[in-house]
Amino acid sequence: MVLWPILTYYTLNTYRQLVDSIRALSTYSVLYRYLNNGVIPGDSKADEIFFNHVSESWNWTKTMYQRLTTAYMDYNKFNVKVCQPDAVLISGKRFSRTYIQEFYTNMTARFDGNIDKLKHYFLKLWSVKHIADTLLNSGANSNFCESRAAPKDSLFLLFTEKQLSLQMPQTVPEVTLDTDVVTQIVSDMGVCVMWMIYFSATGPYRFPDMVILKYAGNNRNLFIDPETRCLEIITSYSKTRREEYLCKTLDKQTSDYLFYYIFVARAVLKHSMGENYDGMNKDLFQDTNTVAEQYLLRNYLSRSVGNGESEEDWDPVRYSKIVLNSFVFVDCVSHSLMNYSKFAAFMKLYPASISGTSRLSFREMRHGMIKLVREYVKVEGESFEVMNMKERLAGHSAATGQSVYANDVETGTGSDASLEEKYASLINSAWQNWLGLGYGKEREEGGSAVARNACVKKYFSTNGSIKDLFVAGKKLYGKEFRFREGQFDVAVEIYLSGTQIIPIQALPGFGKTALFQIPLVALSYGEQKTVSFVFVPYVCLLSNMKLRLSSCGINCGILKDLFVNGPAVEEKNLFCDVYVGTFNDLGSENFVRLVNNWYNIYQDCILGMIVIDEFHNLETEQSYRGQSFRLIPEINFNLAWKVVVMTGTAGEKGMVKPMKFIGYDKEMCTSMVSNKNRILYFDLVNQIPLKNIVKKFQAFERSTVAETEVEKLVDRFMEYDTKSKVIIVCKEKVTVEK
């Protein structure tokens, strides 16, 4: 299809819009003539063209459009894949039970750390457990009963003044309170609790739903279950504001932390802001332009402040006090409700043990959680109603679940409301059980516990012999093939030894490619499917490398092409023996993710060699393309069977820095003396032809300017030393690098 190259320059969306407009234009132009029949005589055949005897070209336009929208939708749909026993793979990232558990644990730890920080300013600052035991868990169940239709004005009216004041923290007498620090700490604790709630409350919340949580005042939506003493949140539908209420119960631990946050942390905050605090922003959402926010203000705020109509209601002190006394997630750093950016910042930090590129975005987490609930959270006698309720808990209708989240649930038929509630709570507790949230619960082990986020390396031995290498050599170079000096050592080291990292220095023309090509061919004889990767610095070297590798029957592909359908590559699509890419590809998120998750995703395929040619460039080109190298240190090179790095010019010393850069910091040596703590370095160079290599990247507006500049440069070099050799590469930046 001729149109394909266009797709590579525009996004699918842009292209869809283009076809959209072509379609609209053609309909319009024909209909215009049709409607203005007579203006252009004999041109009233619109029906013929569009309906009766559909014209060929109109059919084509329609088909083309159809295909395009399908492609567009497939392309944009989150590609979620189930990974038994307890994870899903989403845009190439692994999202598992362990992921959530760790994130959650990180949150409780951070929260506890904040309590310790507060102890500098406050006495009688008890633990979460203590506060839960003395307030939340004590007293008769009947004390906690209240009408949900006409609830008490505040959650704290369920306790007596005396009960509460006994647990109230006190200031450390001789320490001056630093309001900024305390505010900051409490704000941070708020974010921790938000995340705990996010994970505990089943079906993923949307942020705006969480931020309107209130423990007092009108539209109070936080309650205590008298039996379990867990906190319950009443939510409605954020996107439409349809008043379809849903109850989400938090697990006991999250309940205790939330309770602590609104009782202790809020008390501390109120104290440090002082009686006369009047700074609370009128614009609680920091943007009241949208309908949703107007709605929230009207419904959640105004009635808290009297009826929101008289001047007095908006008195700054009174207003600030009311907001502090009713909303759970206020942030006195920004003097408004918690801002999304503060909440979202944690996604980039947690789970702590997961590398940055493997952490999920909010949207990915939403898709992931929906899939986890559907796939792993089972309720006995699961029926369509239960499945539909799972979607509702996620904050969308079953129909949306079906279309947007690729669900195969039948559309709900408005079943009995009381039943719905029952399902919701069943799913709710099943989810918390599955995650092992709460105290003293045995973590449910669905299948085995192997499903850690960290990838476990598979060790692999070729079981081959030296003979294989000769056979491979002959296949490559013909019957007369003999190993050159040094070549044999390297080939054996790669193919048969147990070493993992092999640094090599050899001059251009030595046959560096052959050094890893021979083992690569030998490897392809084996039964074990392995996939290797070869990297060259620039795109202009790429096709040459591919050509050389392909020449001997190795199946060779371009790394970038692997990701045309998105970052998630299925095992069956790894059909080449080796993929070549540039340094930019090496540092791409896609590749980092591919390698770091290799054995989480692929069952049968071994991650073979990772070869980096002209390795020293990783160091020498840091200054101007360091940005595109920045993810390279995140690659877990240890997962690869062999890592081969080659240079023509660096020398042993020049290799040290780039070796450290990719995570190998042991000393290097060239002697064959056994020393486990050193890396054996192959120096195949007897004589170094070039020294003092200077590389400079310079961009010019026009080629004529470039010429004169280069001439000047060369002249200066020649003045300095008439025996200098100068190599000039002139290309556009994209051509050179990508």
Place this chain on the structure above:
DNA sequence: ACCAATATACCACCGTCCCC
């Protein structure tokens, strides 16, 4: 921190098909 771009969610509407 702010703003523009993009993705998502959901609705309403329409034509088709099937059943009474």
Place this chain on the structure above:
DNA sequence: GGGGACGGTGGTATATTGGT
């Protein structure tokens, strides 16, 4: 032939991301 279920479409308000 009426009505309702269903799938396809496009519009629009919101949510989230990503760039500066």
